[in-house]
Amino acid sequence: MSGSARTSVAVLLSGRGSNLASLIAACDDADYPAHIVLVLSNRADAAGLDLARNAGIPALAIEHRTFGGNRETHEQAIDAELRAAGVECVCLAGYMRRLTPFLVEAWHGRMLNIHPSLLPAFPGLHTHERALQAGVKLHGCTVHLVTEAVDEGPIIGQAAVAVAPDDTPETLAARVLRQEHLLYPLALRRHLTNAAPVASEATLIAV
Numbered sequence: 001m002s003g004s005a006r007t008s009v010a011v012l013l014s015g016r017g018s019n020l021a022s023l024i025a026a027c028d029d030a031d032y033p034a035h036i037v038l039v040l041s042n043r044a045d046a047a048g049l050d051l052a053r054n055a056g057i058p059a060l061a062i063e064h065r066t067f068g069g070n071r072e073t074h075e076q077a078i079d080a081e082l083r084a085a086g087v088e089c090v091c092l093a094g095y096m097r098r099l100t101p102f103l104v105e106a107w108h109g110r111m112l113n114i115h116p117s118l119l120p121a122f123p124g125l126h127t128h129e130r131a132l133q134a135g136v137k138l139h140g141c142t143v144h145l146v147t148e149a150v151d152e153g154p155i156i157g158q159a160a161v162a163v164a165p166d167d168t169p170e171t172l173a174a175r176v177l178r179q180e181h182l183l184y185p186l187a188l189r190r191h192l193t194n195a196a197p198v199a200s201e202a203t204l205i206a207v
């Protein structure tokens with residue numbers, strides 16, 4: 001697929017960036033329908049920014065703290081950078097700021113999020129602890145379109161893992177994270193191409 005036929009994607013993150021890494025790897029495939037043109041973070045110390053720079057992707061911090069608590073002004077600055085970079089689709093990948101209606105509406109239908117649970121179960125934080133406390137036998141991750149309500153919005157794909165009797169939040173998180181790295185590129189592809197579900201080695205992935 002030529003560069004111009006690919007959708008220009010931005011990734012928003014707040015930390016480590018392992019999902020960014022999986023999206024970068026997917027975009028290395030010439031047939032993948034997206035390329036990452038910008039990585040943005042609300043934290044200048046986010047490791048994901050270095051990861052992007054090392055991959056030759058423009059990376060920018062727009063620190064929310066410098067906006068004195070004005071969420072919408074912060075988002076306007078983000079939105080301006082997204083538009084300046086020609087972004088067509090936004091992937092939230094560990095972006096830990098609650099969005100205002102401004103950014104949600106500006107990117108309606110064009111903003112995806114990955115969440116570490118099988119939504120609608122366990123929206124919000126501490127999903128792995130809560131899954132263990134609830135005694136669920138299946139846990140996992142979800143890629144969905146972003147709407148105004150947090151961790152709601154149409155589901156594009158999910159991947160599940162079995163919960164082991166001796167799981168801790170950490171062991172469960174690590175197993176879910178491996179599925180996140182498989183799921184996000186598949187779900188983004190599905191969103192951009194409306195392709196048929198992709199057969200995967202992980203039969204529990206549904207996109």
Ligand code: GAR
Nearest residue numbers: 015016017018019093094114115116
């Ligand atoms: C991921 O587990 C992602 O699902 C989660 O943050 C982590 C980011 O990891 N996102 C949320 O909790 C959003 N509510 P990463 O920086 O290594 O991709």
